[in-house]
Amino acid sequence: MQFQIKENSFIARIAAWKLRSTQIAIVIGNTIHLHNTSRGEFLSNECWLNHEMEHIRQYRKHGFIPFVVSYLIESLTNGYFNNKYEVAARAAENGNLPDGE
Template sequence: MDYKIVENSSFARVARMVLKSDNVAMVLGKSIHLSGVTKEVFLKNKAWLAHECCHIRQFQQYGFFKFLWLYLVESIKVGYYQNKFEVEARQAETELS
C-alpha cells in the first residue's frame, strides 16, 4: 500500500486534544499523520498500522471529500467509537492474527 507518514502533524495534534489522547494517528487521503508517537514506534505496532491502512482504503473507496463528509456525518449520528468506519478499521486490527 502506498502511503506517507507525517510526524508531529498539526492535524493529529488537534485530534489528540479533541480525543484527550496521549498519542494519535489519523489519515488524510494517503497520509498517516502522527502526534505523540514516532514513526518508528507506530510502524512497530502492526495492529495500529492495519487500522490506519484501512482508513486509507476507505479514502480510496469513497474519494477524499466524500469520505470526510461521510465520516463526519457518521460520527455525529452514532459517535466516534460506533462510527462504522472506525468499526471497520478496528476489525482490520484483529484480522492480523
C-alpha cells in the first residue's frame, strides 16, 4: 500500500496537544503525519505502523470526506478510545485485520 510520511508535521503537533500525547502519528488520506518521532523510529515500530496502516485502509475504503465525517461523529459520540475506527486500528496492531479485509 502506498503512503507518505511527513515528519515534524504541524497538524500532528496540534493533534498531540489536543490528545495530550507527546509522540503522535496521524493519518490524513495517504499521508502519515508525525510529531516528536522520526520516520525511522515510526517505521521500526511494527504495532504502531500496523495501526496507522489500518487508518489508511479506512480512508481508502470509505473515501476521504465520508471517512473524516464518520470518524469525527464516532469520536464525538463514543470518544476517541471507543471510536470504532480506533478499535479496528488497535485490533490491527498485531497484524489481525478485521473480518473480510
